[in-house]
Amino acid sequence: MNAPRLLLVEDDPALAELLEFRFRQQGYAVTVTPDGDEALLLAAEEAPDLVVLDWMIEGTSGLEVCRRLRKGKATAHVPIVMLTARGAEDDKIRGLETGADDYVTKPFSPRELIARVGAIMRRIRPALAGEVVEVGDLSLDATAHKVTRRGQTIVLGPTEFRLLKHFMEHPGRVFSRGQLLDAVWGSESEIELRTVDVHIRRLRKGIEVDGATDPVRTVRSAGYALEAV
Amino acid sequence: MNAPRLLLVEDDPALAELLEFRFRQQGYAVTVTPDGDEALLLAAEEAPDLVVLDWMIEGTSGLEVCRRLRKGKATAHVPIVMLTARGAEDDKIRGLETGADDYVTKPFSPRELIARVGAIMRRIRPALAGEVVEVGDLSLDATAHKVTRRGQTIVLGPTEFRLLKHFMEHPGRVFSRGQLLDAVWGSESEIELRTVDVHIRRLRKGIEVDGATDPVRTVRSAGYALEAV
DNA sequence: AGGTTTTGTGACACATTCGTGACTGTCTGT
DNA sequence: ACAGACAGTCACGAATGTGTCACAAAACCT
Incomplete structure (x- = not known):
């Protein structure tokens, strides 16, 4: 019972539900929130192993959430995968500068996202x-x-x-x-x-x-x- | 416990009750008053962590409350979020000059207000x-x-x-x-x-x-x- | 200075929390 | 069925923290 924990920050309910389902299938323990501020709290409380972070969310922006995660001691090294709108090159660059570990451009297939997450999980959390x-x-x-x-x-x-x-x-x-x-x-x-x-x-x-x-x-x-x- | 304390100054009873309920849900300890003068008293007595201040209230005006809060030694650096009527640009400017930390324009979704408050709270209480x-x-x-x-x-x-x-x-x-x-x-x-x-x-x-x-x-x-x- | 209010401090009885050994029940493989 | 490993619970003692008091010291006010 020691599933890798994943925090999903996504405010499109349909997409959130789909991804949650697929990730659970993969054996992750998933927590979902549509809200950037709540995400920060949850990250501090639940110590997830990885964060999947949509760029356009309610409350604090994805960029800001990312920055604050990096600043928080407990969450500084948690890998982050960002979801960006197509062609928002600017976001990608700023995201990677802020410390995101990877990004996936919408629209994407769940399979692709899961693969990326798996890769990072393997790279960052060897255990x-x-x-x-x-x-x-x-x-x-x-x-x-x-x-x-x-x-x-x-x-x-x-x-x-x-x-x-x-x-x-x-x-x-x-x-x-x-x-x-x-x-x-x-x-x-x-x-x-x-x-x-x-x-x-x-x-x-x-x-x-x-x-x-x-x-x-x-x-x-x-x-x-x-x-x- | 150590719940963040919030002072809500709002004279529309329906809105006040709704917001109080939502904030309590979020784990805040909420005090409500419809009256500007009482707000000043409560702020001094209860040392809230944050004040949500409607612009149009009974008694002393929001602007004046804001100014007095800033002047009061004990309350000088308590963050203030103002609620302004739509398009009252003038209020926003004067509000920010007077020392409000953020403003939300009516009509707003409770979620938006809660998110803003959360962001400020996290800035103020990083722990x-x-x-x-x-x-x-x-x-x-x-x-x-x-x-x-x-x-x-x-x-x-x-x-x-x-x-x-x-x-x-x-x-x-x-x-x-x-x-x-x-x-x-x-x-x-x-x-x-x-x-x-x-x-x-x-x-x-x-x-x-x-x-x-x-x-x-x-x-x-x-x-x-x-x-x- | 003298009297009054407020704060510092040591002591102490009481409560809470933690460590530990023992006990029981379950499950597995033989 | 049996032995052995392991999990969960309990009860008791040890360690540590907590709230109150009484008195000393300090600050304040005429």
Whole structure:
């Protein structure tokens, strides 16, 4: 239950629905909003793995949303794919300058967009494509389902593995117990919040090696975060 | 909680009710008044984060309210969004000169107004969008729940953290003890006013580093403020 | 200066939150 | 059916934070 999360900012309801459907088919967890301002909030709250951003939207313009995403610490490195009207060369240039990673010109086939998104996802977020993520002295290989720390191989249970993976995809960020349940267990799970504590403990115990400090930080009355040590 | 506070000055009851409802939906704490004079009082008392101000209202005119808000020390930099009748170009110009931050022309869709308000709110309170806020030598990262001063990491209790966050979102501004209780503890809390003093002390002690001066200013018989040193 | 109001501070009892070990139930493969 | 791994829950103690008070110190006002 660790689908890549995608935030779709599109104010044409028909197009939004179509794309949402197709992306879900591809295994993405999709959040849709027609509004630029809401997009910024959602991006900060939900920590999506990728943003698909229409240029012409209500509220704050696509350009501005893009710029602000880049400025926000938590969202600075989230890849952005822009959707531009045909021939708006100017937008493309300004978009790429502002930090968009790719653009698709309307009209486009959903298949094309999905392909581009897939490509970027693979390029930018190696863990999702099965390559290796490293945070501090930890290293996680999603395909091989393997974790190493200072060269030592570490074995984790499935839940601990997903938990660590989620942390490593957002290093330094504090997640509430509820957010962790959503991200690691799935959003409809009805699990006791305190259960997260137990798995955190198991994760801590699991990644313990000789004289290394615990990279999992407890933030009292807020949640947990993984520190890059 | 820490909901952004909004003061709505609008004398058309139907519109006022609609907007109040929509803003509440968006998570704002809304206060409504149809009257310009009362608006000035409320602005001083409740320290809203933003004022939505209709141009044609009872009592003191919108223009005058705007001017007085700017003149009032506590309310000088509260962002103001004006609502003007269509085509009253003159009003717009005078409004912006007087210090309004944005204007919306009637008739408008609630969505548009909400989007504008959201944009301004995010500009004013960047921590809401997950950005790092800096004031003087202090730096606060809401996402990572981390505070630094001159490079040194600082650990704060939950309440001190929220208190500092609130101060850093409104640097230089003086808050009464009651306002701080509303903003940091939540508006229904029934806490002793003097308790704020104690937390101010704990915050001061917490952010103390070697030879740096105390950025928390006591304003006798008024409250506290965070100074940008 | 003397009296009054307001703020700083240390102490303390109480609450909340977190870590931890133990327990049960489920599922899998043999 | 059995063993073993794993997940979820609970209860208890430890650690930490919270709100209030009483008194000291400081600021203010005649």
